[in-house]
Amino acid sequence: MSTLVKPRSLFIGLGLLCVLATWLSLALGPVSLPLLDTLRAALRMLGLPIAGDGLEQAELILGQIRLPRTLLGLAVGGVLALSGVAMQGLFRNPLADPGLVGVSSGAALGAAVAIVGGSLFGGLPEAIGPYLLSICAFLGGLGVTALVYRLGRRNGQTNVATMLLAGIALTALAGSAVGLFTYLADDATLRTLTFWNLGSLNGASYARLWPLLLVTTVVALWLPRRARALNALLLGESEASHLGINVERLKRELVFCTALGVGAAVAAAGMIGFVGLVVPHLVRLLAGPDHRVLLPASILAGASLLLLADLVARLALAPAELPIGIVTAFIGAPFFLFLLLRGRA
Amino acid sequence: MLRVENLQIRRGGTIVLADIDLALNPGEVLGVLGPNGAGKSTLLGALCGELRADHGHVWLDQRPLAEWDGARRAQRLAVLPQSSTLDFAFRVEEVVGMGRLPHQTGRQRDDEIVAAALQAADVGHLSGRSYTALSGGERQRVHLARVLAQLWPGEAGQTLLLDEPTSMLDPLHQHTTLQAVRQFADRGAAVLVILHDLNLAARYCDRILLLENGRPHALDTPQQVLRPESLKAVFGLEVLVQPHPERGHPLIIAR
Numbered sequence: 001m002s003t004l005v006k007p008r009s010l011f012i013g014l015g016l017l018c019v020l021a022t023w024l025s026l027a028l029g030p031v032s033l034p035l036l037d038t039l040r041a042a043l044r045m046l047g048l049p050i051a052g053d054g055l056e057q058a059e060l061i062l063g064q065i066r067l068p069r070t071l072l073g074l075a076v077g078g079v080l081a082l083s084g085v086a087m088q089g090l091f092r093n094p095l096a097d098p099g100l101v102g103v104s105s106g107a108a109l110g111a112a113v114a115i116v117g118g119s120l121f122g123g124l125p126e127a128i129g130p131y132l133l134s135i136c137a138f139l140g141g142l143g144v145t146a147l148v149y150r151l152g153r154r155n156g157q158t159n160v161a162t163m164l165l166a167g168i169a170l171t172a173l174a175g176s177a178v179g180l181f182t183y184l185a186d187d188a189t190l191r192t193l194t195f196w197n198l199g200s201l202n203g204a205s206y207a208r209l210w211p212l213l214l215v216t217t218v219v220a221l222w223l224p225r226r227a228r229a230l231n232a233l234l235l236g237e238s239e240a241s242h243l244g245i246n247v248e249r250l251k252r253e254l255v256f257c258t259a260l261g262v263g264a265a266v267a268a269a270g271m272i273g274f275v276g277l278v279v280p281h282l283v284r285l286l287a288g289p290d291h292r293v294l295l296p297a298s299i300l301a302g303a304s305l306l307l308l309a310d311l312v313a314r315l316a317l318a319p320a321e322l323p324i325g326i327v328t329a330f331i332g333a334p335f336f337l338f339l340l341l342r343g344r345a
Numbered sequence: 346m347l348r349v350e351n352l353q354i355r356r357g358g359t360i361v362l363a364d365i366d367l368a369l370n371p372g373e374v375l376g377v378l379g380p381n382g383a384g385k386s387t388l389l390g391a392l393c394g395e396l397r398a399d400h401g402h403v404w405l406d407q408r409p410l411a412e413w414d415g416a417r418r419a420q421r422l423a424v425l426p427q428s429s430t431l432d433f434a435f436r437v438e439e440v441v442g443m444g445r446l447p448h449q450t451g452r453q454r455d456d457e458i459v460a461a462a463l464q465a466a467d468v469g470h471l472s473g474r475s476y477t478a479l480s481g482g483e484r485q486r487v488h489l490a491r492v493l494a495q496l497w498p499g500e501a502g503q504t505l506l507l508d509e510p511t512s513m514l515d516p517l518h519q520h521t522t523l524q525a526v527r528q529f530a531d532r533g534a535a536v537l538v539i540l541h542d543l544n545l546a547a548r549y550c551d552r553i554l555l556l557e558n559g560r561p562h563a564l565d566t567p568q569q570v571l572r573p574e575s576l577k578a579v580f581g582l583e584v585l586v587q588p589h590p591e592r593g594h595p596l597i598i599a600r
Contacts, residue, residue: 094433232443234433238395239426243495244419244447289433 005286007293014300018074021307025070026062028311030319033058042067065204071213072204073310074303076269077279079216079261081302082223084276085295086254086261089230091160094284095340098262098276101255102144102167105174107266110140111196112181119189133196134208134267141263144170149255158251160237198323199270201310208268215264219257220299226250227291234289272325274332275302275309281339346371346406347392347422347504347535353400354384354391354559362387362559365401369535371501374527376546376567377539379556380580385539386427388556389508392537393424406502419447420503423492427508429484434475437468440487444494458497459490465525466490467518481513489522493529501533508539523549543597547571548589555579571595 005013027038041058044050045067052059083098091100099105114136148170152163185193223230229250232240241247262276279302280294287293306324309331313322348368354361362384369375377385390396392403394410403410405422423444431440438459445455463469466489471479476487489510496503507526511519519542527549530536540546546553546567553570555562557579563570576584576597583600 092430092432228443228446231435231439232446234431234435235440235443236426236430239424239429241395241415242393242419242422242424243443244414244416246415284434288439289435290439 004288007287010287010297014297014304017304018300021304022070024311025073025307026066029066029314031061033061068204068206068209069201070307072201072209072268073307075212075216076265076272077275077302077306078299079219079265080272080275081279081298082219082295083258083261085280085298086223086258088280089233090251090254091164092234094281098258100164100167101258102148102170103141103259103262104266104271105171106144107137107141107263108197108271109174109177110136112178112193115193115196116181116185116189119186138263138267141266142259144174145255145259158248195323196270199272199325200323201269202321212264212268215260219261223257224295226253227295230291270325272328274328274336275306278332278335279305349392349401349403351401352391352398354387354396355399360559362391364560369504369537371533371535372530373551374530374536374538374549376550376553377537377556378543378546378553383556384559385556386508389506389539393422393506416447419495422504423495425488425492425507425510427512429488431476434477437471437474437476437487438463440476441490441494444491458494462490462494462497465493467521482515482518485510485513486518486522496534499529499532499534503534505529505534505536509541510538511545519545543571547595547597567595571597
């Protein structure tokens, strides 16, 4: 089709978008910095020899607040989009979502256990509270996904249809457990829980950033190696195996990468919906379904769009801040419906 | 060379295929005929390693099929299923290019092969179109081109298994498809093709395996297998068999 964007132009376009989103994300906020100062301060922090007169405030804001927040946004957006591609490939359905294998609901359950459990024991110590929350969310996501994967296996083969149904059932089960914790929670805890469920890049710190950056890097390097295998998988599982693909191993890798990626993203920033669903779809509309383009382009698109959504979250009701999950759902859900109805026409 | 000895397949307690001894010879097109449920697709499933035999063995060259490494097996054995579930808007040549996945022949050679396979399956004119915009018959031919590309140019030692490759095709393309398959075999590959049209089988196959209730009723040349008695016994169909006026192969006419 001639309507498709050439991969080269796509990567240039998305690269520019990503740079622009990063720049704006560093510059804008409750205290907006002049764009040029932001650029100079950022380049100085990268080690370029630029005179630092009058940049002290910019460097402080950047280093302490905006840079970790921006990096968090880039990593969360990129890894969520990648996980979306992996799940849409696994289920051979362009409307599949990373949440299907239970990773989001598992992470929510883990977080609820940490938040409410912590408050029942008189509140988590300030020093370890946030980390414990992240760790519980990450482990909850991995645990539920592992269970979904296990339920989908029979006679050494993984049935993705069974996995899908097991994912729905365990999501409901985890939801009811979260409901129980919500019922047990006092008002302050309830507020923490609610905000966590809406997702936020607020309060990003380097300590919470590094594990996510590590996971994102691993997933971003691993999945593109499987791009051609993912293309073949879209033909069907048996067709892919006739083309020499080890389909069972591929499915295991896709589920593992998704659990790892979404688990780490949710652990660092709470629940942020629709990115994993909508971004791969958008890239496919632009450049076609070839995973050799789709995977790297989705990283760039996911990272850029999440930063832009975070800008909306920061600026829409400034100085107050919206949870970013509200923004992504508010934009993502109508877009999803649009795709659904457009397909029917 | 692909061969099976004393193959038996069981599905949920019932034996669906038994007593199959078969060797696919280089350069030969072997047709598989039989009524619905006779075990044709089950046989194909066993031959490509998708179904586990509960008796007997499937050999590819001198090694059991199950012991082959995936990519090396795929360089020698290609399979065209009855229908495909691909629902993503790949371009036609991208779909055919997936056939090159098991090979490391490089971009340029792959592109040449894809172009040749597109021509062979008579879908060259669809190049650049989106797969999802094609009709059922066009899709079927694109997948034929894909499996041809997988083994291209086709040589002794390679095997192509086709499950009803003509089921959705118009009369002309039923013939062009089987001619392409025939040419592929003439270059040395072994082909097994499941068919329903007796006359297509009579014209293009070297040997025919006639299946009845999961067991071989006959395995021989078209002249030997396509006789009124056999067809009456297996299909319950009354037919006249006459030599084709121009080509001499059996022509089957329902009475």
